[in-house]
Amino acid sequence: MDQPTSGAEPADAADGGAEALDRPLPEGVRRRVIALVADAFGGLTVAELPAQLRQYARFTPTRRAKFAGNAMAAALEGDPLFRQRIGERLCQAQPELAGALEAGSPPAAADPVDVAAAAYVLRPVGWVKLVEAAGEEVQRADAERVGEEARRELLQLREELERARAHTHSETERLRAELDAARKESESLHRKLRSAQSEVKRGEAALRRSTAEADAQRAEAAAQLSAAESESRRLKHRLGEAEAAVEAGRRASREGRSMEDMRLRLLLDTVLDAASGLRRELALPPVTARPADSVDAVEPGRMSPKDIAARALSDTDPALLDQLLALPQAHLIVDGYNVTKTGYPQMPLEKQRLRLLGGLSVLAAQTGAEMTCVFDGAELAAPVLLAPPRGVRVLFSKAGVTADELIRQLARAEPPGRPVVVVSTDREVADGVAKAGARPVASVLLLKRLSRV
Secondary structure (H helix, E strand, C coil): CCCCCCCCCCCCCCCCCCCCCCCCCCHHHHHHHHHHHHHHHCCCCCCCCCHHHHHHCCCCHHHHHHHCHHHHHHHHHHCHHHHHHHHHHHHHHCHHHHHHHHHCCCCCCCCHHHHHHHHHHHCCCCHHHHHHHHHHHHHHHHHHHHHHHHHHHHHHHHHHHHHHHHHHHHHHHHHHHHHHHHHHHHHHHHHHHHHHHHHHHHHHHHHHHHHHHHHHHHHHHHHHHHHHHHHHHHHHHHHHHHHHHHHHHHHHHHHHHHHHHHHHHHHHHHHHHHHHHHHHHHCCCCCCCCHHHHCCCCCCCCCCHHHHHHHCCCCCCHHHHHHHHCCCCCEEEEEHHHHHHHHCCCCCHHHHHHHHHHHHHHHHHHHCCEEEEEECHHHCCCCCCCCCCCCEEEEECCCCCCHHHHHHHHHHHCCCCCCEEEECCCHHHHHHHHHCCCEEECHHHHHHHHHCC
């Protein structure tokens, strides 16, 4: 195909504003125009195509019309040079139709849609009228087609109506015959029903006589059964009294000894537990005193009086925590994030929790004390999937409740007298649990103790 020279202008540049459609292309003409462009598309090089159509250069005409129809129609309308190139391809493919349109005398035998599509591409003088005439022709053909389809549908409906009427007539006759047969059968059934009713009445009379005889026999049997049940209840009552007397004698014999044994055992356990707790509380050594020990002297390795003053433990000595957890039934409550953010605040919250709980699990195994670790649930975006380690109870505060309040609730829930140790540097937490009878200790004390685990 010859390329247009730089000085050439599109054929419709002079009269582009003279003729223009005042309405959209008829749908049939638009589809035919897109088909013409899709067929002529392959004869152009990629450089001759508008930029928005170059991606469809390798498509087949069918796929081109399906996926690039709107883009080709827009380029044909807005790009005169592209329309001129498509027109040249159309003149080569259909020279007679193109020549007739240029001469102003379209073939009378040609399809109006083909004529309108070619006129839209070539833009000869009077092309708007050709397009509008084709649109009117398409509308008239569509109207005739719709009218023909409506006539065929009307004829079909009339035939179906006639068949339905014939079927209804035959069904009516059949139902009348069935109704007559049903009436005759109903009369026969009425006669049989009257006969059956008379037989039922005779059977009911016989049933009433049999029922009366059965009632008399049941009454007699009931009287005999009542007498037997009365005698049985009397014998069971006497047997129960005898068994109760025997059991009362046995119970009195057992309780006389078991009550004294229980009181003695309870008193002994109380004394032993109190003595053992007092020994651990005071850190008393076993009683191994001998007369020779009363002589005033200094043994090798023993502390001098100057060293005795150093036995008191400071609030940050890990041995203090060991002494507290050695108390009977001790309960350690840990303010989780207060401890982790004191010891290793640079770590993510998840790793903080895992590191603290791992240390508490080892400490619980070493001391045997009950341990509860409390975390603030308000800092969590979702529930935590965490398997609590052995020996450690893990709790998160509910929505609207802080970890500090949960710790105070745990301290108040313990019975008076039980050793409860609360690890937190928060002064409000320490004061609150102290009022509940618990012993507050600093977070650094627990961190030092866990560093030895």
